[in-house]
Amino acid sequence: MIDLNSIPQVAYEEMNLVHNEEATLLNNLETTIDEDGQNVEKIANILHELIEHTRGHFANEVRLMKEVGFPALHMHEGEHIKVFNEMQMVFSNWLSVKDNELLKEYFLGSMTEWLKMHIQTMDTITAQFIAMNKS
Ligand SMILES: [Fe+2]
């Protein structure tokens, strides 16, 4: 479980709200796999919701970066694209093999670790720049 208090806070509040929502969806995924692991439809719905939320999360950051002319936009966006592609690959693999352990390993392991690290680095720098330059 992700402790919402452990998520690094960035200088642009709207981004913090989105990060909390994303962590909550990851926690929902964990609870559902642990308590209702055979419920394919329920897990698929949460994964779908998580992926769509991530799509919006990343798109909104790109929109903000463009608005303020953030210089490292492409580097930041590149990290998003890489992880978004992985998420979709792991989801479609799960749809064919229904291996919940692989799902946990990725979403509750590496992706969760990536998210915290990404917030602490790229998002933190980006949010500072947005907070200073947004009109
Ligand atoms: Fe973010």
Ligand SMILES: [Fe+2]
């Ligand atoms: Fe980001």
